[in-house]
Amino acid sequence: HMIDIIDILDEFTVxxxxxxxxxxxxxxxxxxxxxxxVGGTNYYIESILYNNLVDIKNIETKKxxxxxxxxxxxxxxxxxxxxxxILHHNDRRKITRSLQISFSGRVHxxxxxxxxxxxxxxxxxxxxxxxILFIWLTANLEFLSNLIRKRCLTMLQNGGWEELxxxxxxxxxxxxxxxxxxxxxxxxxxxxxxxxxxSFNDCNYDEIEATIxxxxxxxxxxxxxxxxxxxNRWVKNRILTDENIKTLTIDVSETELTKYQELCYSALLxxxxxxxxxxxxLTPTTISSERLKRxxxxxxxxxxxxxxxxxxxxxxxxxxxxSTTQKSKKI
Numbered sequence: 362h363m364i365d366i367i368d369i370l371d372e373f374t375v376x377x378x379x380x381x382x383x384x385x386x387x388x389x390x391x392x393x394x395x396x397x398x399v400g401g402t403n404y405y406i407e408s409i410l411y412n413n414l415v416d417i418k419n420i421e422t423k424k425x426x427x428x429x430x431x432x433x434x435x436x437x438x439x440x441x442x443x444x445x446x447i448l449h450h451n452d453r454r455k456i457t458r459s460l461q462i463s464f465s466g467r468v469h470x471x472x473x474x475x476x477x478x479x480x481x482x483x484x485x486x487x488x489x490x491x492x493i494l495f496i497w498l499t500a501n502l503e504f505l506s507n508l509i510r511k512r513c514l515t516m517l518q519n520g521g522w523e524e525l526x527x528x529x530x531x532x533x534x535x536x537x538x539x540x541x542x543x544x545x546x547x548x549x550x551x552x553x554x555x556x557x558x559x560s561f562n563d564c565n566y567d568e569i570e571a572t573i574x575x576x577x578x579x580x581x582x583x584x585x586x587x588x589x590x591x592x593n594r595w596v597k598n599r600i601l602t603d604e605n606i607k608t609l610t611i612d613v614s615e616t617e618l619t620k621y622q623e624l625c626y627s628a629l630l631x632x633x634x635x636x637x638x639x640x641x642x643l644t645p646t647t648i649s650s651e652r653l654k655r656x657x658x659x660x661x662x663x664x665x666x667x668x669x670x671x672x673x674x675x676x677x678x679x680x681x682x683x684s685t686t687q688k689s690k691k692i
Contacts, residue, residue, distance in 0.1 A: 441468035522566035553581040
């Protein structure tokens with residue numbers, strides 16, 4: 362189910378996912394079968410577990426296509442300044458999503474705040490299904506990072522690069538901008554390899570110039586690791602804190618591949634035959650407002666999101682050079 366159901370250029374939201382998958386799940390249950398939801402973005406999985414998804418209005422996004430990125434950001438800023446304050450004006454996709462939510466009657470920042478407060482965890486939305494077992498395979502960061510690097514390389518050497526080249530041809534035909542990727546173009550790997558695709562679209566993966574290939578590959582790996590960390594935080598703060606959902610956590614750190622299946626199978630068998638109390642509640646991770654604060658550099662005419670990005674910009678050679686030049690002009 363849910364495999365190869367949309368076109369490359371189609372936009373597919375969490376609302377689409379929920380509306381298509383729920384009837385399939387209900388049909389499987391009616392036939393007396395057990396439903397397995399495997400992989401994917403945890404935010405999408407949550408839309409199935411809980412009845413808490415925001416039903417946004419299907420506003421016509423085409424009427425905003427003529428707006429520049431900064432004008433679109435200004436529109437969001439007039440409706441939801443708190444949300445706009447943590448988004449870069451070039452992040453067109455997130456800005457459009459926040460506008461859609463805001464036009465549905467409640468601004469996006471309020472929904473986000475609800476998800477971060479203790480009251481949200483104490484008064485969770487009603488579960489859709491009575492019996493839910495969440496299986497979480499975890500590992501220490503070093504082991505996971507090495508595994509991700511090996512997996513990314515294997516993917517590229519076994520058809521991944523050819524798939525990226527085909528995707529790039531569709532991207533060129535689409536007329537979509539690099540800072541407004543949609544549909545399959547949002548997938549991890551595509552954005553990171555655009556520099557290589559521009560110059561080596563007719564080459565095999567091994568024929569890509571070494572410096573560009575290494576830079577794109579490292580960016581791909583780091584983006585995947587960052588995404589994995591984000592997913593892990595989601596599990597800890599959204600699932601393991603819910604006493605109404607049974608969880609099975611399996612640590613596969615340092616597990617040999619030959620023993621991996623045996624470890625998971627035995628743990629799952631034990632859990633299903635003798636359900637233990639759900640995971641103890643954890644304190645939700647607090648997100649510092651400084652990490653999401655919007656900074657504007659008048660000297661360089663640049664926007665930075667988060668204090669760490671701002672500090673890095675202030676230390677950059679370009680900023681220091683322009684600052685010195687500006688001071689000299691004033692003197």
